[in-house]
Every structure is written in structure tokens, then in C-alpha cells.
Amino acid sequence: MQRHGDTLRDGASRAVLLDSFGGPEVLTLKDVPEPQAGAGQIRVRVSAAGLNPMDWFMTADPETAARFGLSLPCGFGTDYSGVVDQVGADASGYALGDRVFGTALSRAVADHIVLDANGNIASGIAHRTPDGVDDRTAATLAIxxxxxxxxxxxxxxxxxxxxxxxxxxxxxxxxxxxxxxxxxxxxxxxxxxxxxxxxxxxxxxxxxxxxxxxxxxxxxxxxxxxxxxxxxxxxxxxxxxxxxxxxxxxxxxxxxxxxxxxxxxxNAAPGALESIARLVEAGRLRVPIAAAYPVEDIRAAVELQAARHVRGKVVIDL
Missing domain, CATH: 3.90.180.10 (Medium-chain alcohol dehydrogenases, catalytic domain)
Incomplete structure (x- = not known):
């Protein structure tokens, strides 16, 4: 899969951000400082982000956003896949070049995300992507x-x-x-x-x-x-x-x-996502990708997904 951000200049990064809560019209792709992995953290160069109803539900209004601990300015999207491109001090279990997928609550649609190496749903979680699972599919698995x-x-x-x-x-x-x-x-x-x-x-x-x-x-x-x-x-x-x-x-x-x-x-059992990823790799479970959009078209992608008539998953390419 071509990665649209592979030509990013050093120190550059992009993220979809909201300056106000609302519908797809409030989503804006912006240049941001490239985040850096600190102690106990890893940084992921995101390849793809999968959309879910919870993404636009969480950011629809201030009251709902507050329930999820979100405040402005806010990112968007939770499911991601990509490659570890920075490993902070004392961040065990990951190496440069590891392919990973997982969740980064309301900040996954970005060129780079930083996660705790031993993270949770709030700080972000990374799972190994099996060799036989492509990035777009991996980005749909977590939620x-x-x-x-x-x-x-x-x-x-x-x-x-x-x-x-x-x-x-x-x-x-x-x-x-x-x-x-x-x-x-x-x-x-x-x-x-x-x-x-x-x-x-x-x-x-x-x-x-x-x-x-x-x-x-x-x-x-x-x-x-x-x-x-x-x-x-x-x-x-x-x-x-x-x-x-x-x-x-x-x-x-x-x-x-x-x-x-x-x-x-x-509430999923430990190891549930790893089991699902192995089923995908073995060809026993398939994930239809209904549509894939470049990140520049984030608003159109969310409009399609939010209509709730999509057969399969909608993915953003980065």
C-alpha cells in the first residue's frame, strides 16, 4: 500500500484536529510539530486509520466529549496501524521497524502517534501486526x-x-x-x-x-x-x-x-485481538474494506461512515 506521507520532510507531521466539537465539517488536517517518544514510550508512523461510529459520536458535542475525557483542541480517530519509528528509553518489548496496530483514543488520524509501551485504552495500545495482515486491514481490527x-x-x-x-x-x-x-x-x-x-x-x-x-x-x-x-x-x-x-x-x-x-x-478477554489477527492471517476471517480515502479527504470519509449504510470498514490512508 502506498503511504501518502512517505515524502514528509524532517520534523514535519500532520494530524486531523478539531477546534470545536461537531460533525465532519469541523475536521481539519493541520501541520503539527512532530511528536517525540519519551521514556517508556514508542512512536508509530501511522500507515492507516480505521473509522468507527464512536469516533464521530465522541466528538459530536462538548458533553459527550467530556464523558470520554476529551477537550479542545482534540484529535480524531482511534484505530490505527503503522510502524514503530522511535523507541524511548526504558520502552521494552518493541524495536524500530516493528509493524503494529491498536488504539490511540481520538488521535489516530495523524502521521505520528506516541504511545506508552505498556499502555491502556487511555494512553494507547500497540499489538504486533502479523506478517500476513496488510496495514489497511490491521487498522480496522481493534475497536x-x-x-x-x-x-x-x-x-x-x-x-x-x-x-x-x-x-x-x-x-x-x-x-x-x-x-x-x-x-x-x-x-x-x-x-x-x-x-x-x-x-x-x-x-x-x-x-x-x-x-x-x-x-x-x-x-x-x-x-x-x-x-x-x-x-x-x-x-x-x-x-x-x-x-x-x-x-x-x-x-x-x-x-x-x-x-x-x-x-x-x-471488556474483551486478554489476547482477543491477537487471536482475531491470526484468524485474518490464516484466511479464516476477512474484513471487507468498503472504501479507503487519503487523509486529505477525511470529511468525506467520515460522512460516508456516519451514514451507517457502509458494508464493511472505511479506512484513512496516511
Missing amino acids: AGSTASAALDVLGLGPGDTVLIGGAGGGVGVFAVQLARIAGARIIGTGSPSSAQYLRSLGAEPVAYGEGLAGRVRDLGAGTVTAALDLHGTDTVHVARELEVPDDRICTIAGQVHGIPAASGA
Whole structure:
């Protein structure tokens, strides 16, 4: 993959910044001082950044931003992939040239990011990128992959399960459907009628969302639906209850319903992302890249992603 920033002059760097909270119109690519790795830190030359709904949700207004500890001026994006190009004193476990991917909360869309070598979700995390995983794909794994993994851990799927996944064609759905399939479950995935073939390609039996969903699921001859995952809001939760799925085998990621467990990427089991990356490398899990934009077109990329009709992931090239 061509890296658009390979011609950066010494000491130069770029980052997408916000001087006010709001929609894509507030995103601006700016020249910034090149950050330097301090003691216990590494610096990553970013190759690609994957977009997630949380990126624009966090920065939409001051109240939401404050909940995530963000203040102005603020960066943008969380998923990244790249190469370690600086290693600070006492930063063990990394070497120059290591390919890595991970999270840098609301600052990933930048030529360079600095992370603690032993970081967390707030300071940034780096995982090794397997040789068989390209940079664009690696940049999509962290948030969506860890969220899907955490949700499926709640459900505990296995052979004999039939799971209803609401919003199966979205960014998290790409991972959830395939991980459920690998676990041996039968998957019924909701989406628009035009997404049916795409859902089949992931391993799901497609069904149109909206009023009458429970009846359409029954019409599939699915038998007993034993688990459900709502990746969009709460509509699938209510349908699952109508289908008599027990509350403890229903999970949400974007909505809250009393008595229904919720999951987030922060709750993923240790090693979950490494396992997902190995599945990608082995060809057992694929990540469709719906679109890739140069960083100069960040606003258009976010507009596409925020429309929530993308099949697969949107990636920014740096």
C-alpha cells in the first residue's frame, strides 16, 4: 500500500484536529510539530486509520466529549496501524521497524502517534501486526474486533446455537458474524434487502430488519433462536424477547435495556485481538474494506461512515 506521507520532510507531521466539537465539517488536517517518544514510550508512523461510529459520536458535542475525557483542541480517530519509528528509553518489548496496530483514543488520524509501551485504552495500545495482515486491514481490527469478541463471550455461542444478529452488516457485524460462524453457530443477520448477498458472503442468513422481524425469522424455519446480539440499538432486543430468547443470552453494544447485558471492547478477554489477527492471517476471517480515502479527504470519509449504510470498514490512508 502506498503511504501518502512517505515524502514528509524532517520534523514535519500532520494530524486531523478539531477546534470545536461537531460533525465532519469541523475536521481539519493541520501541520503539527512532530511528536517525540519519551521514556517508556514508542512512536508509530501511522500507515492507516480505521473509522468507527464512536469516533464521530465522541466528538459530536462538548458533553459527550467530556464523558470520554476529551477537550479542545482534540484529535480524531482511534484505530490505527503503522510502524514503530522511535523507541524511548526504558520502552521494552518493541524495536524500530516493528509493524503494529491498536488504539490511540481520538488521535489516530495523524502521521505520528506516541504511545506508552505498556499502555491502556487511555494512553494507547500497540499489538504486533502479523506478517500476513496488510496495514489497511490491521487498522480496522481493534475497536470492532474487540467489541465483537466481548459480545460473543457474553453469549457463549457454540454448535447447536442459532443467533440473531441485528445490524449484521456494519463494522462490528463483520466480525461478530464470522466469529459466531467459527464458533459453530447458525447466524441470522438483519439488514436491508439490498445487503442480503453481502450478509450471505459473511456466513449469515439474511433477513430484512423492521416491523414484522420476528415473523420473518420464524418463516426462515430457524427453529429455536437461542441467542441474540443487537449491534445498532435495542430493536433486536425486543424481537429476541418476542422469540423467547432468555435475557442472559441477549447482548447489546449501543443501547441499554434493563436486564440485558451490554458489552464493549474494553471488556474483551486478554489476547482477543491477537487471536482475531491470526484468524485474518490464516484466511479464516476477512474484513471487507468498503472504501479507503487519503487523509486529505477525511470529511468525506467520515460522512460516508456516519451514514451507517457502509458494508464493511472505511479506512484513512496516511
